[in-house]
Amino acid sequence: MSAAAPSGPGAEVPLLELRGVTAGYGRIQVLHGVDLVVPRGEVVALLGPNGAGKTTTLLVATGQHPVSSGCVHVAGRHVNGVRAEELARLGLCTIPEGRGVFRSLTVRENLRMASYRGVDESLLVERAVARFPRLGERLGQVAGTLSGGEQQMLAMARGLATDPALLIIDELSMGLAPLIVAELYELVAGIAREGVSILVVEQFARTVLGVADRAVIMQHGQVVAAGVPADLEAELSAAYLGASP
Ligand SMILES: Nc1ncnc2c1ncn2[C@@H]1O[C@H](COP(=O)(O)OP(=O)(O)OP(=O)(O)O)[C@@H](O)[C@H]1O
Numbered sequence: 001m002s003a004a005a006p007s008g009p010g011a012e013v014p015l016l017e018l019r020g021v022t023a024g025y026g027r028i029q030v031l032h033g034v035d036l037v038v039p040r041g042e043v044v045a046l047l048g049p050n051g052a053g054k055t056t057t058l059l060v061a062t063g064q065h066p067v068s069s070g071c072v073h074v075a076g077r078h079v080n081g082v083r084a085e086e087l088a089r090l091g092l093c094t095i096p097e098g099r100g101v102f103r104s105l106t107v108r109e110n111l112r113m114a115s116y117r118g119v120d121e122s123l124l125v126e127r128a129v130a131r132f133p134r135l136g137e138r139l140g141q142v143a144g145t146l147s148g149g150e151q152q153m154l155a156m157a158r159g160l161a162t163d164p165a166l167l168i169i170d171e172l173s174m175g176l177a178p179l180i181v182a183e184l185y186e187l188v189a190g191i192a193r194e195g196v197s198i199l200v201v202e203q204f205a206r207t208v209l210g211v212a213d214r215a216v217i218m219q220h221g222q223v224v225a226a227g228v229p230a231d232l233e234a235e236l237s238a239a240y241l242g243a244s245p
């Protein structure tokens, strides 16, 4: 959703841009020239089958894995080799595969630890509960005992506590029932309407495409199609993307 895109100089500079990125593990090349753009205020879905290179692309984009060639730009700045912590300060926030919550800490403690910019704790909890009411009923509950959907809400609340420009979510729907996935994507759409750009990885396309402004399909370490969801019907119905949710 592009409602909150700012105007004026620099507005057209994408928040994130990968150009011809190659990367690998040891001697095995995994990304073979990936081009990817996340414009300000948009939701971009990164789709593709197991092993396509989606997670690696996110790791490279967030400074957690080195680029072999090509370049990564964040808000127009060339950031190859810049550390993940510095990219976080530039407004990138990642929710990793598996959500990255502290399972033995309570919801409240998880939220408290997310705030490294000195945001007042009670304000932070208030904001998280306003956005995710289900967390409000569970502030004292240990995160490891939350349902998968609630853990994803907590992960998002933690990510948003840093006030990011771009929220990057790997496998939002992993292990969750379709109804919960639909609920989470409604929340994602709401976050995007507030002006936060979102790059979300999914293996199964259907639900995310209801809220995505554009989609990028990866296969074998390359982008095989990119555009607005409506223009990607043929590619999306290809068997390798699977059907529901
Ligand atoms: N740490 C690693 N060491 C060696 N190879 C790796 C490593 N991580 C990933 N790979 C390989 O890189 C390729 C791309 O993996 P990646 O995790 O980026 O794919 P993905 O699209 O996120 O897949 P999935 O949908 O299963 O999460 C795969 O062939 C994988 O085996």
Ligand SMILES: [Mg+2]
Pocket (backbone or CB within 6 Å): 054, 055, 056, 097, 170
């Ligand atoms: Mg992955």
